[in-house]
Amino acid sequence: VNLRIPGPTPCPPDVLAAMSRPMVDHRGPETAEILARVAPKLKAAFQTENDVLLVTTSGTGGLESAVVNTLSPGDAVLAVSIGNFGERFSGIATAYGADVTKLKFENGAAADPTKVRAALAERPGTRAVLITHNETSTGVTNPLADLAATVRAEAPDALILVDAVSSLSSIPVKTDAWDLDVVVSGSQKGWMLPPGLAFVAISARAWQANETARMPRYYFDLKKHKQALDTGSTPWTPALSLFFGLDVALELLEAEGWEQIYARHQHCADLTRQGVKRLGLELLADERYASNTVTAVKAPPGLDVSRLRKTLRERHNVVVGGGQADLSGKIFRIGHLGLVQEEDIRETLAALAEALPVAGYQPAAAAV
Numbered sequence: 001v002n003l004r005i006p007g008p009t010p011c012p013p014d015v016l017a018a019m020s021r022p023m024v025d026h027r028g029p030e031t032a033e034i035l036a037r038v039a040p041k042l043k044a045a046f047q048t049e050n051d052v053l054l055v056t057t058s059g060t061g062g063l064e065s066a067v068v069n070t071l072s073p074g075d076a077v078l079a080v081s082i083g084n085f086g087e088r089f090s091g092i093a094t095a096y097g098a099d100v101t102k103l104k105f106e107n108g109a110a111a112d113p114t115k116v117r118a119a120l121a122e123r124p125g126t127r128a129v130l131i132t133h134n135e136t137s138t139g140v141t142n143p144l145a146d147l148a149a150t151v152r153a154e155a156p157d158a159l160i161l162v163d164a165v166s167s168l169s170s171i172p173v174k175t176d177a178w179d180l181d182v183v184v185s186g187s188q189k190g191w192m193l194p195p196g197l198a199f200v201a202i203s204a205r206a207w208q209a210n211e212t213a214r215m216p217r218y219y220f221d222l223k224k225h226k227q228a229l230d231t232g233s234t235p236w237t238p239a240l241s242l243f244f245g246l247d248v249a250l251e252l253l254e255a256e257g258w259e260q261i262y263a264r265h266q267h268c269a270d271l272t273r274q275g276v277k278r279l280g281l282e283l284l285a286d287e288r289y290a291s292n293t294v295t296a297v298k299a300p301p302g303l304d305v306s307r308l309r310k311t312l313r314e315r316h317n318v319v320v321g322g323g324q325a326d327l328s329g330k331i332f333r334i335g336h337l338g339l340v341q342e343e344d345i346r347e348t349l350a351a352l353a354e355a356l357p358v359a360g361y362q363p364a365a366a367a368v
């Protein structure tokens, strides 16, 4: 199957094989050795000297940990939302009692730093800004470097909490250079692993905030995770099989090299965008900010998205994503992250060219 959803992504055979290893003592030397091996590699991926914690949870759990470890109920938070995952991040902060102001941009748009600056100027004392780096629901990558610089200029003490779930490891994130405070990614995206692990990088500023942060937390108490990691362990029983897989996945990623990985994602994304446009279809994303990990395609009049997805799956063994929330039925999404090569994209485009007429739309031309 050509699994072209924006996560979970296909896993390399060596990763799958590693995950079938017998269990070990999660407090024993094997686990400590794995943690010691992966720690510097995770830091390299995050481009940081900060601690990168491994939390057994999905990406959403990682985002929740970012919020509850740095904030207190009543804190002023600016939630920058360009889609469904921005709404989720905002929703987490609201659920834990932050005083959230939402700055929402329309589907397909990136966040505008000028508007972020204005929103911060209107609310002095903003404690944290929540930013989605890559909005998986719309296929847009925010200009994170510019947004972070804007926050630093306007609100120097505000924490910058970043959802990099579907970007980090596929699209560069410069955690230290951009002065980001908490950065979260998820194993089922570019990391070529199954779902179940969140990676959470934490700055010195965020650890300082942690000292006074009063939102309730227990499982996601990152201080416990940090203390355990410092002794080669985890506070709770971790998803050990995913640790085995991560050990191998990071070796594969490092062997390819991060620059080459980013270039491969750019290339696959370019091919996808060109291909769908040749079929006469339009992207949802403002092209200047179109994502290198997922392409959201607008459904033209007459196209039945669920029929398209069913046809692709049943006749072509190609699985693409649908639209989420208000975009359901209005777009479909092609994932191109993690284990993806040019051939996967060519196969997807060829399948699309055949499946589109079955689902009610006659493509403009051959895509491949």
Ligand SMILES: Cc1ncc(COP(=O)(O)O)c(C=O)c1O
Binding pocket: 007, 058, 059, 060, 061, 085, 132, 134, 135, 136, 137, 163, 164, 165, 166, 186, 195
């Ligand atoms: C940008 C973004 N944020 C958050 C999440 C949530 O991650 P999870 O579904 O692993 O909880 C996802 C995953 O779909 C995502 O793409």
